[in-house]
Structures are given as structure tokens and as C-alpha cells.
Amino acid sequence: MDKTIELVNGVKDIHAMPSVIVKALNIMKKPTASMKELGDIVMFDQSLTIKFLALVNSAYYGFSQQISSINIALSLLGMVKVKNIIVAVAMKPMMSNAGDKELWKHSMRVACGCEYLANLTKIMDSDEAFISGFIHDVGKIVLHMSNDKLYAKVLNAVENGLADVLTAERKYFDSDHVKTGSLLAKRWQLPILLANIISYHHAPSLSSIPVPCNLVCFVDKLVQPVFVPSSIDKDFVKTLGIDFEDLEELRNVIMQKSEVLIAELS
Secondary structure, three states, rough: OOHHHHHHOOOOOOOOOOOHHHHHHHHHHHHOOOOHHHHHHHHHOOHHHHHHHHHOOOOOOOOOOOOOOOOHHHHHHHHHHHHHHHHHHHHHHHHHHOOOOHHHHHHHHHHHHHHHHHHHHHOOHHHHHHHHHHHHHOOHHHHHOOOOOHHHHHHHHHHOOOOOOOHHHHHOOOOOOOHHHHHHHHHHHOOOOHHHHHHHHHHHHHHHHHHHHHHHHHHHHOOOOOHHHHHHOOOHHHHHHEEEEHHHHHHHHHHHHHHHHHHHHH
């Protein structure tokens, strides 16, 4: 019996998306949205202010001068990047509690990789690529928070090559992170793009918007602790205009870039 609904209903702390994310998303939906409205969310949160100033002065964005004004920092980043960072920072406690920080770090690596490749190949908007990569594994929060000891068995099975992650999750939970994530996406009323990423990042061809799902799927595999080249879709790599032999170098670039962002937002 599929236990997806039971699992999501059983985790009390996950029913509501963090309020700061709700505020940011609601502002972005408005046709007349202004940077001031989004900036107010940041400026009234000391922790967010510090993180934005650290980030805008970091090697990740590489601006030529030191920036000490939060207004200038937000203007340089732009509204969508500001929203994306708010989401990443606000989701960190929830993801860290559901994976001993590794889930959040992995999500940041996939986000950075998707953003980097979107900029490089123009396959999709880079800001949308970042948030797509970041949100893809949100369903794992439910599984881990419902039973962390059981999820440790899932991770152990995957690490020892006994099963892929979805098979292991189904064995121990009678559900998986794709199903729990899809239900969360509906309850949180996430945009169609993000709902598709969550639902189809393990099966991009089933999505009505396969390109972003393929990108997330590719980067997800690329930044795993143990990179397995045979798991990569060679046809998709060709569409990116990347030589298969260069994947290890690409992985190193993405890992280095993501570690800068992880350090600044930690």
C-alpha cells in the first residue's frame, strides 16, 4: 500500500512552507513587484542581511568592488536571485534537520550546477535553473523526518550498491521522495516548473517540460559523492554541446563553485 499521504500528514513541521519564502514568492507574483518590497524582507532579518552582504562580496559573483550597502547588494543581484537565495537560506534549517546538513549541501550543489550550465549553454533561464536544482529533493525531508533511523538504512543500501535510492525508499517507506515531494508541491502550490522538477527529475522523459528535468537529472548525478559516468544520458550531454570526456572536469568546476556558495550561506 502506498503510504505517501500518511507520511506527509504525519510530519507536523512540514505542512507550512517557511513564512519568509511565502512572502518572497507572493511579492514575485505581483506585476508591480519592486525590489524595495523584496529588500524589506531581507533588511528586517539580520541573519539574511549578513548572508547577502557576504555573498555579494564573495568569489561566487566576483564583483570588482567591496559592497557594504544592502540596497546596492540586492540591486546588483536582481530580484529573482534575491528570491532564490531567500528560499535557499529559509529552507536550510528544514533540510538540515532532515539530513544532517548533507541534503541542503547536495541541493545547493545541484542548484549551482544547473545555474552554471544554464548560463553556459542557454538551455534555460539561469535563475529558474538554480531554484529548480535546489528544490528537486524536497520530498526527502518528509521521509527523513518521519523516521531518520529508517532513512539511514536507505542511505546505507544506496552507498553499498544494494539498490538505487527510489527502490530503497520504497522498500522501507512504501513511498519515495518523488511521491512525497509531488504531494508537497501541490500543498505548497509551487509553480508548474518546480512541481515538474520534483516529480520527474528521475524520469525527465515523462515530463511535459523535459529540458529542465533533464538538466536537474544530469547535474544531480554529476555531483554525487561517487560519480558514475555510465549513469549519465549521453544524448543529453550532446545537446548541451559538452564532450563526454570532459565531464570529470565539469564536475570539478561545479563542485568548486558550489562550495563557495555553501560556505557563504552556512
